[in-house]
Amino acid sequence: MFKSLLQPRIDRNLKEENCSGVLRVIGDRAAGKTTYMAALARWPNAEISSPVELVTPANKDGEYLIRQAESLIEQGLQxxxxxxANDVLEIKDYSLRIILKTADNFSFLNTIFNLDISCKDYSGEFFSDVLHQTNSQLLRDYLNDCFPATGIMLMIDATTHRKDPEYARGVDRLLVALAGGDVFSQKRRIALVLTKCELADLWINRHRPKFVTEVRFPTIFKRLESWQDLGVGSVEYFTTSAFGMTGKRYLKPNSRQIYRDRGGVAAVLEDSKKWRPFGLVSPIYWICTGKRLLELDGD
Ligand SMILES: Nc1nc2c(ncn2[C@@H]2O[C@H](COP(=O)(O)OP(=O)(O)OP(=O)(O)O)[C@@H](O)[C@H]2O)c(=O)[nH]1
Ligand SMILES: [Mg+2]
Known part of the structure; x- marks a missing residue:
């Protein structure tokens, strides 16, 4: 009875807003970039209280991601x-629509927020190799593809802290190169995204992404903070997991490790029926809107 009285009022006050963004996902080999994109497109077992209502593909490359999720991740494969790609035009450009619903409990005003993104994830070789080349046409092509982006997601396997100095050199190269594209720029946004945070010592700190980055990747952290201090762009920190946790009273990572070394963790999804990634939309929302929506952060 109460609900039926309430319902029309909510609907009458439904607002719709649109926002779009062009993103580039950059990071070392095996950082988890493509798995992140596939998990985002598949958006399995969404939490009822999540502001994210739906994620839908908006082009063929977006549909390809869902097929990757269904035919590989859900089958327990990598x-x-x-x-x-030696021609940047060959890189897949995933278009997705992320639909969020935000409610204001005081005014009964609900907003449907359509976040339309097009996103390319570069092969890890771009970060580990191409970025360090000098006078290379391939590097110039990639940078030209990167310059007009609304924001960059710099993705790092959170277990690879021993590679912090090495990664920092890549980050340096990237920041210097991006400065060369300033003709295009609005202020740049770089989201530093730590992946695989369902793993034990990371999950407990999932709500402290800045702290985790500063402790585990101090060199990268300093570089990004100094870059921000120059006033040319802004940086935010995020923790995510494409696989998430399972269990009710006793939570455990929903991943099965294949191997782990200095270069990171290789793993597969343990239980596809309980697959619920976390923190995937938060960096994208921040890049596109400049605002951080805490409800989107890891859980
Ligand atoms: N534990 C765990 N493993 C993950 C997660 N995301 C990805 N992986 C694993 O990390 C490895 C690399 O994942 P990819 O998505 O292929 O990494 P990538 O960054 O696209 O790598 P390149 O394509 O080589 O640049 C695979 O074994 C994945 O299954 C995660 O959230 N948790
Ligand atoms: Mg990949």
Missing amino acids: INQTRL
């Missing part, structure tokens, strides 16, 4: 390494 996604194949992304091949380095």
Whole structure:
């Protein structure tokens, strides 16, 4: 009875807003970039209280991600390494619509927020190799593809803290190169996204992404903070997991490790029926709107 009185009032006050963004996902080999994109497109077992209502593909490449999720991740397999494209036009450009619903409990005003993104994830070889080349046409092509982006997601396997100094050199190269594209720029946004945070010592700190980055990746952290201090752009920190946790009273990572070394963790999804990634939309929302929606952060 109460609900039926309430319902028309909510609907009458439904607002719709649109926002779009062009993103580039950059990071080392096996950082988890493609798995992140596939998990986002598949958006399995959404939490009822999540502001994210739906994620839908908006082009063929977006549909390809869902197929990757269904035919590989959900079958307990790894996604194949992304091949380095020698022609940037060959890189898949995933278009997705993320629909969020935000409610204001005081005014009964609900807003449907359509976040339309187009996103390319570069092969890890771009970060580990191409970025360090000098005078290379391939590097110039990639940077030209990157310059007009609304924001960059710099993705790092959170277990690879021993590679902090090495990664920092890549980050340096990237920041210097991006400065060369300033003709295009609005202020740049770089989201530093730590992946695989369902793993034990990371999950407990999932709500402290800045702290985790500063402790585990101090060199990268300093570089990004100094870059921000120059006033040319802004940086935010995020923790995510493409696989998430399972269990009710005793939570455990929903992943099965295949191997782990200095270069990171290779793993597969343990239980596809209980697959619920976390923190995937938060960096995208921040890049596109400049605002951080805490309800989107890891859980
Ligand atoms: N534990 C865990 N493993 C993950 C997660 N996301 C990805 N992985 C694993 O990390 C490895 C690399 O994942 P990819 O998505 O292929 O990494 P990538 O960054 O696209 O790598 P390249 O295409 O080579 O640049 C695979 O074994 C994945 O299954 C995660 O959230 N948790
Ligand atoms: Mg990949």
